[in-house]
Amino acid sequence: MVKAIEAAGLPVVHMCTVTPISMTVGANRIVPTIAIPHPLGNPALDKDEEYALRKELVEKALVALTTEVEDQTIFDK
Amino acid sequence: MSKIKVVHYINQFFANIGGEEKADYPAELRVGEVVGPGMALAQKFGDEAEIIATIVCGDSYFNENLDKAKADILAMVKEQAPDIFIAGPAFNAGRYGVACGTIADAVQQELGIPAVTGMYVENPGADMFKNKVYMVSTKNSAAGMRDAVGKLAPLALKIAKGEPIGASCQEGYMPNGIRVNFFEKERGSKRAVKMLIKKLAGKPFETEYPMPTFDRVAPNPAVKDLSKATIALCTSGGIVPKGNPDHIESSNASHYGEYDITGVNDLTEETYETAHGGYDPVYANEDSDRVLPVDVLREMEANGVIGKLHNKFYTTVGNGTAVASAKAFADEYAQKLIADGVDAVIMTST
Numbered sequence: 001m002v003k004a005i006e007a008a009g010l011p012v013v014h015m016c017t018v019t020p021i022s023m024t025v026g027a028n029r030i031v032p033t034i035a036i037p038h039p040l041g042n043p044a045l046d047k048d049e050e051y052a053l054r055k056e057l058v059e060k061a062l063v064a065l066t067t068e069v070e071d072q073t074i075f076d077k
Numbered sequence: 078m079s080k081i082k083v084v085h086y087i088n089q090f091f092a093n094i095g096g097e098e099k100a101d102y103p104a105e106l107r108v109g110e111v112v113g114p115g116m117a118l119a120q121k122f123g124d125e126a127e128i129i130a131t132i133v134c135g136d137s138y139f140n141e142n143l144d145k146a147k148a149d150i151l152a153m154v155k156e157q158a159p160d161i162f163i164a165g166p167a168f169n170a171g172r173y174g175v176a177c178g179t180i181a182d183a184v185q186q187e188l189g190i191p192a193v194t195g196m197y198v199e200n201p202g203a204d205m206f207k208n209k210v211y212m213v214s215t216k217n218s219a220a221g222m223r224d225a226v227g228k229l230a231p232l233a234l235k236i237a238k239g240e241p242i243g244a245s246c247q248e249g250y251m252p253n254g255i256r257v258n259f260f261e262k263e264r265g266s267k268r269a270v271k272m273l274i275k276k277l278a279g280k281p282f283e284t285e286y287p288m289p290t291f292d293r294v295a296p297n298p299a300v301k302d303l304s305k306a307t308i309a310l311c312t313s314g315g316i317v318p319k320g321n322p323d324h325i326e327s328s329n330a331s332h333y334g335e336y337d338i339t340g341v342n343d344l345t346e347e348t349y350e351t352a353h354g355g356y357d358p359v360y361a362n363e364d365s366d367r368v369l370p371v372d373v374l375r376e377m378e379a380n381g382v383i384g385k386l387h388n389k390f391y392t393t394v395g396n397g398t399a400v401a402s403a404k405a406f407a408d409e410y411a412q413k414l415i416a417d418g419v420d421a422v423i424m425t426s427t
Binding site: 006009014020035036055069071 | 097100137140141171172175201204205292293294295296297298299300301303308311313314356357358359360361363364366367368369370372373374376377382383393403404406407408411412414415419420421422423424425426427
């Protein structure tokens with residue numbers, strides 16, 4: 001789906017946990033996430049910490065969308 | 078002639094430990110045990126081989142702890158010193174296929190022990206590993222176990238005995254880029270004419286030389302000014318309004334959902350849930366923001382970090398959904414996103 005969106009002309013970032021799959025399938029902008037059942041969360045944290053974690057990940061996704069890339073790039077720092 | 082020694086790798090589901098709620102089961106060695114599909118393999122082996130140990134590992138555990146799981150399992154396999162390592166078959170289970178391919182490849186590379194696995198051709202593990210490990214082509218669900226074992230067991234025996242391996246179409250493994258010559262029964266001129274006659278008659282025919290499809294899409298230019306941009310959220314994690322009003326299937330989705338989130342600042346347990354049957358739904362049902370981060374993007378919209386969070390999100394269930402279907406869904410809703418003036422998309426997956 002990520003490639004179809006890219007092919008339609010929209011920049012797209014894939015937030016997912018198993019990044020090797022995203023790489024193989026061909027996503028260009030990738031942000032690694034926490035875990036399969038809760039990619040943008042962590043039930044072990046309290047509500048505020050979890051929100052902060054989610055915000056940090058979404059911020060990385062926005063960095064990915066505003067960064068020019070030539071090849072597949074994983075944004076994890 | 079002593080029996081060929083096999084170590085078999087399976088996941089928590091096929092070991093009958095549990096489903097998604099047990100996907101975090103750490104790697105476990107069961108010496109002398111034949112478990113789940115191992116029994117079917119053992120039956121097919123007859124007297125020629127025996128499974129000396131079975132390794133069980135949860136699919137989420139493996140994929141979320143790649144280095145540790147690999148290291149632990151390699152140590153287990155090394156200690157057992159089998160003649161061959163068999164992983165799966167994984168059918169269409171994505172994490173399982175990736176785990177099988179990863180561990181079979183690691184066993185070959187790092188321990189020098191031959192390995193073989195099996196899965197459905199659309200399993201993400203297939204493209205990742207079919208050129209590195211012999212990978213039998215299976216049906217897309219465990220209903221195809223007999224067919225899978227029927228190809229996996231004989232191939233494993235051949236590899237273990239060091240016998241020459243025939244072409245992919247003969248042995249039932251996925252084409253791996255290595256050419257193996259064999260004699261056709263009919264000569265080429267006859268085959269070519271037969272194929273042409275079928276083609277002229279509009280009948281289906283099988284090409285002997287499929288053209289490669291290069292499937293990469295070039296990245297689009299980055300968003301220039303986030304504060305003016307409309308960002309849309311999409312997901313393959315199956316987030317839907319509570320009650321799943323459009324009945325998106327938990328596996329092999331036949332359609333996608335388009336939902337209006339005007340005025341929605343936060344996804345709650347009362348208002349949203351996941352329809353996806355391929356991961357433990359507890360956490361997403363408690364708080365769907367954990368898969369579709371509406372809450373954070375609303376805050377960013379309110380603070381002017383982004384121009385706008387698009388008022389619709391597009392969702393489907395990635396679990397076992399055919400690649401062609403997913404592509405068709407996204408082709409369609411991408412056009413809607415463009416028509417609605419969206420500038421960029423965040424796609425989340427589980």
